[in-house]
Amino acid sequence: MDSSPPDVDALVEVTAEVFAVNGRLLREGDWLSAHAGLTSARWQVAGLLLDGPSTVARLARERGLRRQAVQQTVDRLRAEGVVTTRPNPQDQRSPLVELTPGGRQALDDLRPLEQRWLEHLAGDIPPEDLHVALSVLRRLRENLDARPVLDARPAVEPGSGQRPS
Numbered sequence: 001m002d003s004s005p006p007d008v009d010a011l012v013e014v015t016a017e018v019f020a021v022n023g024r025l026l027r028e029g030d031w032l033s034a035h036a037g038l039t040s041a042r043w044q045v046a047g048l049l050l051d052g053p054s055t056v057a058r059l060a061r062e063r064g065l066r067r068q069a070v071q072q073t074v075d076r077l078r079a080e081g082v083v084t085t086r087p088n089p090q091d092q093r094s095p096l097v098e099l100t101p102g103g104r105q106a107l108d109d110l111r112p113l114e115q116r117w118l119e120h121l122a123g124d125i126p127p128e129d130l131h132v133a134l135s136v137l138r139r140l141r142e143n144l145d146a147r148p149v150l151d152a153r154p155a156v157e158p159g160s161g162q163r164p165s
Contacts, residue, residue: 032113036106037080043110045073046082046103053098055088082106
């Protein structure tokens with residue numbers, strides 16, 4: 001294991017770049033998915049259901065989102081006929097969310113456009129660089145999951161005028 005200290009300045013730049021890329025991905029995702037009647041948020045949630053039914057809590061964990069935000073998205077998708085819910089035999093309080101045939105068709109219709117978009121985005125990036133980026137992002141996510149932000153917060157609430165000891 002590497003015992004050298006982390007390059008916090010580089011991580012600050014990586015974090016800023018991830019936020020910037022995320023914003024652009026969401027904006028372009030909204031544009032791409034609009035013809036299918038979706039938004040980036042709805043596309044993300046619906047796309048997770050291609051592998052089969054899931055609970056709202058599991059969908060939220062997978063995307064690192066608040067359960068309430070995913071529930072609101074699922075409610076919109078259900079109202080639009082993209083998903084449906086059914087009882088969960090494992091937990092009656094947490095229904096299973098699944099794609100409707102129309103929802104699956106909307107995602108199928110998006111696939112060719114998504115493929116061209118992704119090919120354009122990755123056009124001049126060597127595949128090995130993409131694999132390194134993926135590995136780093138997964139490690140960062142694992143670290144975030146293992147050590148929530150609460151562990152790193154100062155003991156004093158921001159704005160209290162006191163300095164943490």
